[in-house]
Structures are given as C-alpha cells and as structure tokens.
Amino acid sequence: MAVLYTTHYMEEAERLCDRIGIIDSGAIQAEGTRAELIRLVGGLDQVRLAGTGDTDAAVRALEQVAGVQRVDLVSGGVVCSVTDAPAHLAAIVTAASRELELADVEITRPDLEQVFLHLTGKELRD
Structure with a gap:
C-alpha cells in the first residue's frame, strides 16, 4: 500500500x-x-567545539579521530565535518579536550x- x-x-x-x-x-x-x-549533499554532520586553548594542536589531534573528514578553525573554536557524529562524539571530545578547555559542544545533522x-x-x- x-x-x-x-x-x-x-x-x-x-x-x-x-x-x-x-x-x-x-x-x-x-x-x-x-x-x-x-x-x-555530502551527508556529513558538523560538530562545533567551542573553547579556549591551542586550537592548532586541537585541529591536528581531531584530524586523527576516526570519522572526522575535515576540521576548520572558527571564531571561538573548531568545527569538524564527521560521518555519524553521535558514534564518534566521545573520541572527538576526548581529543579536543586535551588541547582545549571546552565550553560547548554542538552537533548539527544535515x-x-x-x-x-x-x-x-x-x-x-x-
């Protein structure tokens, strides 16, 4: 039917x-x-990590995380383009928190x- x-x-x-x-x-x-x-449209989720610290080191660390396709610097933090962000969120936050003092994490799905x-x-x- x-x-x-x-x-x-x-x-x-x-x-x-x-x-x-x-x-x-x-x-x-x-x-x-x-x-x-x-x-x-590409189907990648966006994970925005707001915080202070060494953003360049955070970018390098995040680029090594499984599922992360791209990392961009933005005002106040970084944005990761990720396949299936919920599945990789713990690893992303762990990698970022080594270099940044995180204030906020936001996932945007297409x-x-x-x-x-x-x-x-x-x-x-x-």
Whole structure:
C-alpha cells in the first residue's frame, strides 16, 4: 500500500515518510529515503567545539579521530565535518579536550531543507 502525502514542511516529511520526493517547478528533482537524499549533499554532520586553548594542536589531534573528514578553525573554536557524529562524539571530545578547555559542544545533522536548497537553489517558502 502507498499513500501520497504532500507538504512544504520537511520535518513533517522526515517524520512521516519512508520515501521522499523533492519536486520543484513541477519536476521531480530527487527521490529516495531520507538517508539517500542526505547523501546527495555530502551527508556529513558538523560538530562545533567551542573553547579556549591551542586550537592548532586541537585541529591536528581531531584530524586523527576516526570519522572526522575535515576540521576548520572558527571564531571561538573548531568545527569538524564527521560521518555519524553521535558514534564518534566521545573520541572527538576526548581529543579536543586535551588541547582545549571546552565550553560547548554542538552537533548539527544535515536535513531535508539543506537537500532542497542544494537541489533547487531556493529556500523553502510557505
């Protein structure tokens, strides 16, 4: 059995649907599971580590952690691009805390809104 459900609310689609189609200007831009669509935009989680200390040493240490694909310096800390951040978070925090006094850790996971923007070049509109 299949149910066709249309919505502009990506959180709703993520929560309710097994397969999702992204349509723009009447044309299907992509279709698949949430994970398949996320892979279209790279699918990497972002782990932001805010703190003070030797950020250059922290970058070198974090680049050695499994799952970390890239590390960038940002104001007040570093941002790691990571495959499956929750699975690697303990190792990331341990490596970073050797070089930084951590004040905050934040994980941002890709979502369908980012996929829509990537595929269409447009923001979602109400």
